[in-house]
Amino acid sequence: MNMFASAGIVLATMVAVYVLIRVIRLSTELAMFGAAVGGALVAGFGFPSRHIAEGAATYLDINLIFVTATLFMNLLKESGGVAFVVRSILRRFHHNRALLLVLLTVLLLVPGALTGAGSVTVLVTGALVAVVLNAMGIPKHRAAALIFINAGLSAAAPPVSLWAMMTAAGVNMPYVGFFWPLMLPCLAGGLFTSFYLGWKGENANVMKALEELPVPPAGMSWWRVLLPFVVFGGFVFMGRQWPFSTPIVGLPLMFAAAAVISFLVSPVRLQVFRIARETVDQLLPLLATLTCAGILVEVMTLTGARGLLSLAVVTLPIWVVYASLFLVLPASEAVLMWGAAPVIGVPLVLLFNNRGLDPIIALAGMSIIWPLGDALPPTAIIGRLTVDVVGHKGTYGQFLRACLVPALFIIVVGTLMVVYSKKLGFLTGL
Amino acid sequence: MSGRLLAQKFVVISLGIALLATSGASFYKSRRLKEPVVLGPGVTTVRPLSTWFAPLRGTANDCNVYFLDGRTPGATMLVLGGSHPEEPAGRLVTWILAENAIVQKGRLIVVLSTNRSATTVTRLGGAYPPDFSIPTDFGSRTFRMGDRFTNPLDQWPDPEVYFHYPSGQQLAYVDIRNVNRVWPGRANGTLTEQTAYALMEMIKREKVDIELDLHEAELQYPVISTIVTHQRGQDMATLVSMTLTDSEFKIGTEFSPRTLHGLSHREIGDFSPAVSLLAETPEPFLDATRGITSREQLLTGRDEFVVKAGQHGLLFEKIDEKGWPIAVRVGRHTSTLLQIAETWGEDHPDKLLVISGVPRYKEVIANGVGHYLHDPAKAAGRVVYE
Numbered sequence: 001m002n003m004f005a006s007a008g009i010v011l012a013t014m015v016a017v018y019v020l021i022r023v024i025r026l027s028t029e030l031a032m033f034g035a036a037v038g039g040a041l042v043a044g045f046g047f048p049s050r051h052i053a054e055g056a057a058t059y060l061d062i063n064l065i066f067v068t069a070t071l072f073m074n075l076l077k078e079s080g081g082v083a084f085v086v087r088s089i090l091r092r093f094h095h096n097r098a099l100l101l102v103l104l105t106v107l108l109l110v111p112g113a114l115t116g117a118g119s120v121t122v123l124v125t126g127a128l129v130a131v132v133l134n135a136m137g138i139p140k141h142r143a144a145a146l147i148f149i150n151a152g153l154s155a156a157a158p159p160v161s162l163w164a165m166m167t168a169a170g171v172n173m174p175y176v177g178f179f180w181p182l183m184l185p186c187l188a189g190g191l192f193t194s195f196y197l198g199w200k201g202e203n204a205n206v207m208k209a210l211e212e213l214p215v216p217p218a219g220m221s222w223w224r225v226l227l228p229f230v231v232f233g234g235f236v237f238m239g240r241q242w243p244f245s246t247p248i249v250g251l252p253l254m255f256a257a258a259a260v261i262s263f264l265v266s267p268v269r270l271q272v273f274r275i276a277r278e279t280v281d282q283l284l285p286l287l288a289t290l291t292c293a294g295i296l297v298e299v300m301t302l303t304g305a306r307g308l309l310s311l312a313v314v315t316l317p318i319w320v321v322y323a324s325l326f327l328v329l330p331a332s333e334a335v336l337m338w339g340a341a342p343v344i345g346v347p348l349v350l351l352f353n354n355r356g357l358d359p360i361i362a363l364a365g366m367s368i369i370w371p372l373g374d375a376l377p378p379t380a381i382i383g384r385l386t387v388d389v390v391g392h393k394g395t396y397g398q399f400l401r402a403c404l405v406p407a408l409f410i411i412v413v414g415t416l417m418v419v420y421s422k423k424l425g426f427l428t429g430l
Numbered sequence: 431m432s433g434r435l436l437a438q439k440f441v442v443i444s445l446g447i448a449l450l451a452t453s454g455a456s457f458y459k460s461r462r463l464k465e466p467v468v469l470g471p472g473v474t475t476v477r478p479l480s481t482w483f484a485p486l487r488g489t490a491n492d493c494n495v496y497f498l499d500g501r502t503p504g505a506t507m508l509v510l511g512g513s514h515p516e517e518p519a520g521r522l523v524t525w526i527l528a529e530n531a532i533v534q535k536g537r538l539i540v541v542l543s544t545n546r547s548a549t550t551v552t553r554l555g556g557a558y559p560p561d562f563s564i565p566t567d568f569g570s571r572t573f574r575m576g577d578r579f580t581n582p583l584d585q586w587p588d589p590e591v592y593f594h595y596p597s598g599q600q601l602a603y604v605d606i607r608n609v610n611r612v613w614p615g616r617a618n619g620t621l622t623e624q625t626a627y628a629l630m631e632m633i634k635r636e637k638v639d640i641e642l643d644l645h646e647a648e649l650q651y652p653v654i655s656t657i658v659t660h661q662r663g664q665d666m667a668t669l670v671s672m673t674l675t676d677s678e679f680k681i682g683t684e685f686s687p688r689t690l691h692g693l694s695h696r697e698i699g700d701f702s703p704a705v706s707l708l709a710e711t712p713e714p715f716l717d718a719t720r721g722i723t724s725r726e727q728l729l730t731g732r733d734e735f736v737v738k739a740g741q742h743g744l745l746f747e748k749i750d751e752k753g754w755p756i757a758v759r760v761g762r763h764t765s766t767l768l769q770i771a772e773t774w775g776e777d778h779p780d781k782l783l784v785i786s787g788v789p790r791y792k793e794v795i796a797n798g799v800g801h802y803l804h805d806p807a808k809a810a811g812r813v814v815y816e
Contacts, residue, residue, distance in 0.1 A: 003734040053453035174602025243593035250587025302557035304721035
């Protein structure tokens, strides 16, 4: 049997096992794991325990960043810091709808940008922002769409963009030069979304919103909120300013240090072990996704399934690739979540590189399109989470329809970034 | 907790422990796999790298350095294998040198595991085999597969951004564990930086004239089948590539970019009197479009998917159904190395480097790589381990 036939059979088996496990309503993570084991068995590798363990460790560093950054954000939320910021913004800017929308957008972009996870944005700031949006007269399905799209963009925003990081790692490309190519479209997309979905409505009913928002503990102040960020920024600054005399601590420890500061300066005593336990509970599905994506990718690489998929993508006419990005990227995200980056992103970047495009800009363009898939079945984890957090009681379709125009805007921006990546190369600063 | 849930948890935990045990055993075995080196007649001394930089003593990267002193003085050449252990041809060439080479004039210094730590780990997500075996005249010899990067067990965590010393150039964070991105190294740096620093110390103190770093590359990478040279070696490298292309196989010359830092061909030349060169052969195993990731693919270099990619004009080197067998890749490197020594001699008749006992391209293809590896069982007292 030639390599094409054998890899084709392996790939078909993987898809079949994945679908089967999803049909019996087990989780996406188990479906990915099952697909990996099924593929290895059919390819004649038996139960490849070494590769399963190795694949599971592929994204260990990213998982550590996830845990420590989310713990930091959760400590900040529990200390009343997030409520303090939301209330302060509302009190100060409720007369100016435009400025309020800008500040809420920034507030939504920060947690995901730091952690790489849109779900963290939804959980940490989503509920509080939803209260403000409600007070601004924005219907709940539109508020949910506003938070969801911004949460997705926050995950794609720098410094931690998992799609870009995972794809870059897969093609031996440095994760360098991505800051502006990711930041600009995320800001543009976020602001467009917020203004499109949030501009129409009544003037903010500040009293009503302040009543609904949690009251921060006495003593909470701007310095208590900002100090942990200053510490985190200080670590980053020292590492960049004096790289040869600053010990290497790594991003997870930087976030852990920010978490410690957040705990120490909290005006209320925080139950750190409870918060840590809840953080891990909250993150478990995401950690499992990354772990199982690593296993799936390793087994696909072992069996040739990844090579077949890569080859299929890199040999497509380039216009077909451009024209199908809007479908392929969100659909792959809906099925594989972050696993889409190494499986689909890697061959696409190789193709773009071969065609003389700028791989950094092209990957940044793709990275803003991917998170749109988080609202689509079969997974739709972040879409459903947002709807729950906002308290939208209507249909899921209503929420999806509200997402449509901002999603189209992001797709157009992302695709244009890919097509014109060469001309936008200056954004990398390299 | 219900009995059923308890049973489910027990089964899952048991499976997890079984997975840990079986995979752990595999990792333990490959990390500690001993690679024998039968010291050839030309080897005069073997010294640890820490001889030139004591802080490396006892670390994973305190590798062996093999000295092959000639009968008469001449030029000193350093050959580095295993900068990227996932590129096995380079390591195998250094094995052939240590087990066979005899230096008539001058001196050869050989390092088989430049980044020894990187030989003890395989690429996460890469599905590499833990090891590979080369058939020999007496059986087979097994080698650790290795990765491009220092084992995270020996150096972790990575920085948020890696700044190269001393240029300050910003590189990918993971490249702080890539020995061919940290030259000329740093005394108080990471393990990988200290390794490069120790090698630089050796290059300076042992008065190395020529340094050759042996690599392999995926066919989708533009720097392939070539010699990359520091500006002080441009004439020599060009002459070597012309001679080899005329007589043995096609090979190009690339000039080391002056602004791209951390690579051996740039920094060794800049920070020592040595002429620094780097040779690349094709290794389809590294291509992202490769098919099954196996020992066979690694050693035969045969891959239908990579061939298909080539038919679509996506590669920088030719490939057909014959692939790129390990003997071809090793042979290209041995001939390149010998031709460099010869060409150097033409320019430096007062400081010759004359090497014998090392097979050239056609001989390696005809006899196989294993023919030049000797039986450790029959070499009592002359075996060291990598």
